[in-house]
Amino acid sequence: MALLELSGLTKRFGAFIALDDISLLIERGEVHCLLGENGAGKSTLCNLVFGVHRPDGGTMTLGGEPFDPRGPAEALQRGVVMVHQHFSLVPTMSVAENLMLGRASAVLKPQDIMVRMEQLAAEYGLEIDPEARIDELSVGERQRVEIIKCLLGDPQLLVLDEPTAVLQPDEIDALLAICRQVALRGKSVILVTHKLGEISRVADRTTVLRQGRIIETVAMDGADIRSLVRSMVGRDVQSAGSVLAAAVDVEGKTPAKPSDAAGPVSPGEAVLQISDLVYRDPHGVPRLDGLSLTVGTGEIVGIAGVEGNGQTELGLILAGLASPSAGAIVVGGTPVAGCTPQEITDAGVGIVPEDRHAVACIRELSVAENLFLGAIGKFSRFGLLDKSARRKAAEAMMRDFDVRASSPDVSMASLSGGNQQKAVLARELSLDPLVFLLAAQPTRGLDVGAIEAVYNRIRAARDDGLGVLLISSELEELMAVSDRIAVIYRGKLVGELAAGSFSREAIGAMMSGHAHV
C-alpha cells in the first residue's frame, strides 16, 4: 500500500490556480522526484503535504488514514518532515543546540542528542561536529544539519524542496546518497528539483508538473530524459545540445564544442587587465592571493572553481563593493581597483552580481525602478520623477530583453527568477559606455528557458565586442559558453584551457588543487 496518496488536490491563491486536480501515489521506500519549471507548483505541493498551506479541494491519506494537517506541527506528528529552500537554523547557536530546539521538553538532554547524532552518522553517513556553530558551517553542512533535524524523529516521509540548488557538486553527490539511504530503510523521499542529472541518479519515479498539473509520472528505469524535458518545458528546447546539457546537468553528455558558441574566437585587445590582485578579509585571511587575468574584447572568459576559492571576492571587487588589499585592475585603460561603483560603471563595466536579491536588484521596487536604478536622475525634471517617460523607456527595454511582466510598475519580487535576471541583464547591457561585463553565477536558480535566454544574451554581448568574465560553479555552463576557461584555486588562477581543449577531468583536477598544466 502506498504511504501517501493524494487525490484531486487543488490549491488556489486568489484567482491563480497553483495546483489543479493533483492525484499521486508515493510508495514506501521510494525516492520520488518532482520535476518542473519555476512556478509549476512543486513547492506548493510540498507545502500542502507539510501542512503549510491547506488544499482547497481533494484529499490526502497517509499510511491508509486520512491526512489533513492543519499546520506543520501536525504533519511532523504524523511523521512528515520537510527541508525548506531556506534553512531554519539559529546561526549563532551550535549544531547540537539547534537540534534540541523545538523538541526539547523542560529539561535539555544534550547526551540524548549526541547519541542520536552518532546513530544517524553511522546509518546515513551524516557526520557533523555537534559543537560547531551554524554560522561557521558551509551551506552544504547547514543543510546536513537540517536533514539530521528531520531524521531525529524517525519520520516516514522526507520532503526536500530544491535541496541541491545551493550545493557544490560533491555535496550534491553526498545528498543524493543520503536520499537513497533513507529510501533503503523503507521511508519515502519527495525530492523537488529541476536538474535532470540528479533525477536520473536518484529517483525511482519522477512526476513532471507544469502549470499546476501533472503531465506524467514515469518510472526511471528506461525513461527518456529528453521526453522529460519536453514535458517539463512544454516544447522542444531549441539549442538542445549544449545549453540543455548545462541547464539540466545531464551526466555523460559530451561537453560543448566551441563551434556551438559560434562567435568570433580570436579575441581583440585586452579590455580587462587584473594584475597581482590581493584581497584579505577582515580577519586577515587572503581570499585573493596574487590573481592575474586578462580578458580581451569579443571574448568570454570563464572562471571555474569550487565555491569559496575567491570567486565571490573577485566579483565584489570588480563591482566596487570591496577594495582590494593590493594589485591593479584596468578596464579599457582606466584603473578601477578600489574605485566606487559609480566610477566603475562610468568606466564601462556592467555587473551581473552573484547575489541577485541582495545586490542586483531591489525586490520591493518596481521593474521600471530597478531597470533604471543607476540612472534615477535620467527621467526627472527639477528633481521630480517623470514616471511616464520612465515607463515608456522601461517598456521598450522589457521588449528588447524579453522581460515578461504584466507592466513595468509591478514589483520586481513578483517576477520569476528568470525574468528578474533578464531585467538585470537588460540594465547592465544597456549601460553606455560598456566595454566589459562580469556575469557571476548568472543562471543560478533559473529554469531551462531562462538559462537559454541568459546564455544567448551573454554570447550576443561577446559578439558585439564586449569582454565577458563568467564566474560559475557549473562546469557544464562554463564549457558551453566560454571561449577560454581559467581555474581558480585558493585565490589564484592555477591553470587555463583554451576552447577546444576543455575537459571535465582536467578542470576538475585543477579545481581541487591538483594542477598540472
Next chain:
Amino acid sequence: MVMKNPKLARVAQGARLEFVPLQVLVPVVATLIALGIGLLIIAATGASVLEAIEAFWDGMAGSDFNIGASINRAISLALVGLGFIFASRANLTNVGGEGQIAMGGMFATAAALHGAGGLPLGLAFIVPLAVGTVAGAVWGGLAGFLKAARGTNEVISTLLLSFIALPLVYWSVESFHLLRKPISDVSSLPESAEIPDTTKLPLLFPDNGSPLHIGLLIAAIAVVVVWLVLKHSTLGLRLRAVGLNTTASRRAGMRTSFYVILAMTVSGGLGGLGGAIMILGQQFYLTSDFSSGYGFDGLVVGLLSRGSAVGVVIGALLFGFLRSGSINMEISAHVPSAVVLICQGLIVIVIAGSAILTNRKVTR
C-alpha cells in the same frame, strides 16, 4: 508570468479588494473604541461623564480661540510626524523628536532674545525659525552620521540624544549667563525672558482673537514638500532604495552614507522647526519642559500615518484637538488629563494591533 508567483498574485489581489478600505476604517474604529473606553474610565473616576464630554468638546473646538489653539498644537505635531516619515522612507526610525524639538526651541529662543528682534521684513521671526531648524537638523544629522560612520542604531542614538537635549534646555533656563531671565522678584521661575514681539509669529486672524498663526502655512508647505519629495522625486526614490537595500543601492552608484545622513538631518530639521514654532507661536518664553511630550506624540503621529503625509495631517489634528480637549477637561470638569493620555495610548495600541490583523488577512 507574473501570476506564476502565487504569493504575489494573492497580495496584489488582497491589496485591491480589501486593504484600502480597511486602512481607512481601522483608525476610525480604533479611535472610537479608545474614546469609548476613555468614557468608561471617566465614569469610573466618579466624575460626570456628560460634564466631562462637554468640557472636552469646549476645549477642543468650543470657540475660535480653542480651535486656533488646537490647530497650533497640531502644527508642531505634524512637523515632527513629517520628520518621522521622512526618515522612515530611508528605513530609519527617528524616535528623537523630543530632543530635536528641544534643540529647535532652545536655539530659536536664543536667536529671538539675542539679536533677531531688531531685524526688518519679517526676518525677526524667520531667522529664529531658521536657527531652530538648523539646531534640530544638527541633532538629527548627528544620529545619521553615527549610523553612516559607525553603524550605530539610530533608534538608540536619537533616543539618547533626546536625553542629552532635554537637560541642556533645563541647564539653559537655570543659568543666568545663558537664557534665564534676571530675577525681578522672589517668584521668578527658571525660565527665559519673553521673546520680543517682533519675533512672535504673525497671527492669521488677528481680529477675532484666534491664536492661529502663520505656522499653519509653514506646516502646510512642509506637508506638500515632503509629500512631493517622498512620492514623486528622485530624492524620494533614492531614499527608498537605500532604505530597502543598501548594498544594491551602493552598487547602483548611490552614495548611501550621504542619504542616511541627509534623511536624518531633514527629519531632525523638521522637528527643530516644530520646536521653534512652539516658542515663537504660542509659548513666547522657554521653560525647561516646554516640549513636554510633543516629540513622542509626533512620533506616534508619524507611526500611525504609515508613511503618508496626508496621514500625518489627520493624525496631528486628531492629537492636537485631543490634547486641547484634555487640558480643558482637567481644568473645568476635574477629570485627570491622564485619561486622554490613556485614550491616546489605546488608540495607538488598537491601530497597531489591528494592523497586524489586517496584514495577516492579506498575506494568509
